[in-house]
Amino acid sequence: MRTRLAIVILFALCALGLCGCEARQQGAEASLVLGFSQLGSESSFRIGNTRDIEDKAKQYGVSLMMDDANQKQENQIQAIRRFIAYRVDVIAFSPIVEEGWDNVLTEARQAGIPVILVDRTIQTEDHDLYVSQIGADFYQEGVMAAEYLLKKKADMGQDTLNIVEITGTENSTPMKRRHEGFMDTIAGQGLRVLESVSGDFLRSRGAECMRYLLGKYGDEIDVVFSHNDEMTVGALPEIEQAGYRPGQDMVIISIDGGQEAIDILKEGRINCIVECTPMLGSILMETALALKDGKAIDREIHPAERAFSDYDDLSNLPPRGY
Numbered sequence: 243m244r245t246r247l248a249i250v251i252l253f254a255l256c257a258l259g260l261c262g263c264e265a266r267q268q269g270a271e272a273s274l275v276l277g278f279s280q281l282g283s284e285s286s287f288r289i290g291n292t293r294d295i296e297d298k299a300k301q302y303g304v305s306l307m308m309d310d311a312n313q314k315q316e317n318q319i320q321a322i323r324r325f326i327a328y329r330v331d332v333i334a335f336s337p338i339v340e341e342g343w344d345n346v347l348t349e350a351r352q353a354g355i356p357v358i359l360v361d362r363t364i365q366t367e368d369h370d371l372y373v374s375q376i377g378a379d380f381y382q383e384g385v386m387a388a389e390y391l392l393k394k395k396a397d398m399g400q401d402t403l404n405i406v407e408i409t410g411t412e413n414s415t416p417m418k419r420r421h422e423g424f425m426d427t428i429a430g431q432g433l434r435v436l437e438s439v440s441g442d443f444l445r446s447r448g449a450e451c452m453r454y455l456l457g458k459y460g461d462e463i464d465v466v467f468s469h470n471d472e473m474t475v476g477a478l479p480e481i482e483q484a485g486y487r488p489g490q491d492m493v494i495i496s497i498d499g500g501q502e503a504i505d506i507l508k509e510g511r512i513n514c515i516v517e518c519t520p521m522l523g524s525i526l527m528e529t530a531l532a533l534k535d536g537k538a539i540d541r542e543i544h545p546a547e548r549a550f551s552d553y554d555d556l557s558n559l560p561p562r563g564y
């Protein structure tokens with residue numbers, strides 16, 4: 243009787259739009275309730291990642307509570323607290339920056355809810371605050387970008403090249419590791435980074451950064467290394483307006499590999515794109531379900547990735563899906 247009354251009240255509240263009960267209602271039949279805090283919607287990578295997680299949750303019968311933090315760490319912390327209050331089975335999130343998570347993740351641990359990091363990682367002294375990190379090997383992405391450039395430099399017959407770097411969000415994992423992998427690989431090879439500036443992974447900021455760099459270095463710039471497609475696509479018109487042909491007068495290197503940028507690579511206005519796949523939904527669902535079943539899971543899971551460049555025949559490349 244009390245259960246029936248509770249169900250009636252729950253449905254009445256839902257009908258009135260008074261509770262975020264969509265996920266909980268499905269959760270009655272779903273194998274698992276997963277709370278996921280997405281960091282924002284700044285890029286085609288991010289939008290593709292959100293869509294993939296939503297699609298795969300449906301496919302795996304997982305009830306998903308998705309929250310968009312709109313690029314703010316405090317919003318992510320609040321979302322995680324809400325997931326704890328709802329007593330979800332598993333919490334997953336893409337941390338916008340690496341630091342500042344210990345308190346909220348300790349709360350999750352005290353509530354007995356396991357945490358999975360998706361895409362980016364965190365800095366913590368406490369190894370047990372999360373159980374697994376699913377995302378790209380960003381250091382390797384920086385290495386692949388540099389390896390392409392070393393090959394290109396040899397083909398261009400140049401002893402030295404000047405690079406400008408447009409990085410992602412300050413203190414985020416991809417920004418730090420892509421930079422490190424790139425710098426370690428170009429060390430001692432006659433390549434010089436004139437300046438690194440952060441474009442926050444945004445198209446508009448990519449344009450602003452490029453305008454600034456062109457104003458300061460102009461003709462000196464041989465190479466633009468941009469940490470994501472969004473900023474690259476923002477930078478290209480700036481380069482053209484300044485009178486240079488991207489892909490010819492300047493070597494353009496990007497990361498992500500979304501459809502829009504791949505099409506530009508095929509046109510010859512981008513030279514190389516290192517893939518960073520947002521398709522992490524299946525691995526996330528499988529890991530969350532394995533956790534619920536008490537199975538062992540891997541601490542780090544990296545999807546396989548490759549580089550696309552003007553050395554490749556891309557005519558048969560399947561649609562990218564993001």
Ligand code: GYE
Binds near residue numbers: 284443469498
């Ligand atoms: O490269 C960028 C996105 O964290 C790997 O974030 C991700 C990065 C991706 O906004 O486009």
